[in-house]
């Protein structure tokens with residue numbers, strides 16, 4: 001059964017296991033296309049598992065081949081549909097642990113978060129990478145805030161709740177949140 005189809009991949013559920021297969025892109029040269037799809041698949045498998053070692057909930061990766069991943073099905077609601085200030089605070093705690101562990105998610109939208117048993121489970125690590133700079137962390141948080149602003153009512157409450165959670169798990173939070181303001185201002189003048 002197909003459960004998702006993004007710009008990049010087809011996601012199906014087959015007896016309890018999710019299969020994420022990255023589609024070929026005809027506008028890219030075949031060789032480059034294969035390299036990109038393979039790289040994102042490997043990256044997603046590695047960092048999804050590594051994030052769990054830092055106390056962040058992610059699906060268990062069960063198998064990997066060149067362009068596809070098999071992983072645990074995360075049963076729950078897409079955060080996009082159920083977000084509240086309380087859950088946004090939990091997103092902050094989760095992202096704080098990720099950043100403390102040196103991981104940047106790279107696509108922190110509320111479509112890439114699933115609320116399972118009152119906990120945030122992060123998915124879709126295909127654009128993630130290892131970096132500890134305030135700038136990279138700031139951009140990660142900025143993407144989350146932008147999603148809130150474009151898809152949810154009362155983004156301010158959700159943002160404030162996120163900040164409280166983020167500061168509770170990550171000691172460099174204040175510097176990152178200061179940078180987020182700068183990044184936002186920069187965006188306005190581009």
Ligand SMILES: Nc1ncnc2c1ncn2[C@@H]1O[C@H](COP(=O)(O)OP(=O)(O)O)[C@@H](O)[C@H]1O
Pocket residue numbers: 003004005006007008009011018020059071072073074075078111112114123124125126
């Ligand atoms: N392990 C999983 N458990 C449950 N649902 C999943 C899982 N992986 C993906 N999905 C569903 O499929 C959608 C697309 O998957 P995602 O990994 O975000 O791919 P894309 O790169 O296309 O955004 C998600 O928004 C989610 O609804």
Ligand SMILES: [Mg+2]
Pocket residue numbers: 006111112124
């Ligand atoms: Mg996604």
